[in-house]
Amino acid sequence: MKRLALLSLTLCTSAHAASTITIATVNNPDMVTMQRLTPEFNKKYPDINVRWVVLPENELRQKVTLDVASNAGSYDIATVGTYEVPIWAKNGWLKPLNPLFSKNASITRAYDLNDVLEPVRKGLSYQGQLYALPFYAESSMTYYNKDLFRKAKLTMPANPTWQQIQTFASKVHNPSQGVYGVCLRGLPGWGENMALFSTMVNTFGGRWYDQNWNAQVNSAAWKNAMTFYVNLLKRYGPPGATSNGFTENLTLMSQGKCGMWVDATVGAGFLKDPAASKIVKSVGFANAPTGPGTPRGSNWLWSWSLAVPKSTKQEDAAFKFITWATSKEYIALVAKTKGTWAAVPPGTRTSTYTNANYKKAAGDFAPIVLSSIKRADPTRPTKDPVPYTGIQFVGIPQFQALGTQVGQ
Template identity: 85%
Template sequence: MPRSRFPLVLLTLALGGAAQAATTITIATVNNPDMVTMQKLTPEFNKKYPDINVKWVVLPENELRQKITLDVASGAGSFDIATVGVYEVPIWAKNGWLDPLTPLFQKNPSIAASYKLNDILPSVRGALTVNGQLYAVPFYAESSMTFYNKDLFKKAGLTMPQNPTWQQIQTFASKIHNPSQGVYGICLRGLPGWGENMAFITTMVNTFGGRWYDQNWRAQLNTPAWKNALTFYVNTLKKYGPPGATSNGFTENLTLMSQGKCGMWVDATVAAGFLSDPSSSKIVNSVGFANAPVGPGTPRGSNWFWSWNLAIPKSTKKEDAAFKFLTWATSPEYINLVAKTKGTWAAVPPGTRTSTYTNPNYKKAAGAFSNIVLSSINRADVTRPTKDPVPYTGIQYVSIPQFQALGTRVGQIMAGALSGQTSIDQALKQGQDEANRVAREAGYQK
């Protein structure tokens, strides 16, 4: 080989080695607005970690759950980071499907120092900890609350109380409902899915005095509390909701509310920031906030508890790169970045860090709703979700592995009652049979 070409060969080898050193991680996430923002801010991550490329798989909630569950359970390794809910984390951790993060924080002291793990709200951090090991970090946490259009309320001569009852909500909806003008009295989740319509229906059932199972794991769906709650839900949406409600989940109702088409909406507290963001909401100056409604049975379980979290599947071969992204996207630095990018602190991912709620900029921007959100999250008790005792934890879900399939199946049945394909009595009997079958086959019933 001629001597004059030797340096060029070395340079080529060096460049080739650098190209090979770049790592690509694949992230699976839900198509909620906060996650879409995270995807858009990937170039900022690349500035900090230019040797890590990010590939995104963004899916609707139901589809995401199915795809991730199948992947991590089989060890297929398609994803290096998975967006998972507070329901999945303890179950998947016990199954050995997730990497514990505690050792990774210990291994990376500089990241741990800037990340400030103790800044994460204790209730949220505790829900993601199993046997002393942290298995996920929260991207945002939420409870549920009531959103209403103050302009529509004023026009109808109504005043929303800070702590409304469901009966009051229904009365308000009847007075605001004006479909000929494209305004519906209330928007509620109707899209089938254990994390969609059943998250909402279960909290309503809770506050009407119902529960999924008694202490002996006997199903309780075919009871007066469930019938009263489901009848109220179906009647309210049929009379005062938008057409095609069985197609509307969180995202669809967020769009309707932000366009001024809903008088009220009861849903996740995370929506408060979206509805206060001028870039995505037409009702920034007219949106009002109140606590989640309470039914005739009990205030217990009337508002849910949830967090969307980033976790590392055990099957990944790119743990270090995944850990760097996961900690970047849930850090105080990232929250500041979102505020800067969006131009308002009201749009930052909520419900995760004490420092967010003590930040004067956040207090100023989110003062109309921040206290409601924080108190709702703190008030939600996953260990005592119902009026009568139950053998499970979880407010809007039952913390057993089988609930993902059970809740989705019952969600389809309840959507059938909403659409008129089946009667309420038939829906409750079918749901009762499904819940008993699951408890029996899983060995919960003795």
């Protein structure tokens, strides 16, 4: 009887100790990998159960914003970006992470926060406090199919212009063979087509607002950028471009259907992954294109990151997960699982870029990614001065609705 009672007490204690965290994340390939590796997290923390809510980018933003703003508490971890973090932190919607690091000395030592790239840390901070940890960070760059370029006798420069991109697109565009000159985001959304298009506006010499917050969307620079973008996609882009965001264009590029693709640097690892890409040996890399106005603001700065909403009741469990999923240990785990260091979440840690295995696997694109992230300056994104921060977005709460409306 005593043994039975002791067993019963043990089971009750274990059941009570177990906790469940709900994670809301975007359906990007890196996040899908994170979901698949949940059993590895459970090996380290068997008393924490993980429930996933995986959504397309636009839907994720709507649902998570509504939930966090209303303090509903549906999510213990939210996938957020460099746009949301400072705004949400200011509103008191997120838990500051510095106190959690202070409470967990062993995690802090292993995590090595100073290893996280400074521009990324700054982008996820507000008033000196860190509010999210970067799962991966990115700028933007140009991808091209070297086989198609060789066939057309073209050479991609290290620093292409948008005019050169248009010329190259006209040479390799062959829709009858299922090959399109250039793939660009056309899916409406402030973080979809407007991410790319805002960089075009910047480098064509435009801006969203002047110093007095007067809208500049009717300026000549805006008109020139918009005309160029629309004509480029209509003439040399794939059919149904308004349905294509990052994920759709990544698929097209990886299947050899795009002569070029201008998008997030995070795509490089997938295009070099034999399990996901048919163009591993023929993909080339260059910097993001510049326009006729200025090189400033031609490449963006973004980080998909993990934050803990203020409304969570599982603070400790959530902190354990976000430090695990953004750690050096996790990056090595992805390399082992995928069979290549080229596929690891990029852009977050100095140690990744000094790792000999990563240099060997990602040597043709890693330097471009790192220099692009370091070069991106959200405080000086345009030719003329502006009252906001942000390169591919305007760092104000209203931009989420405004950017999507303009994108549509």
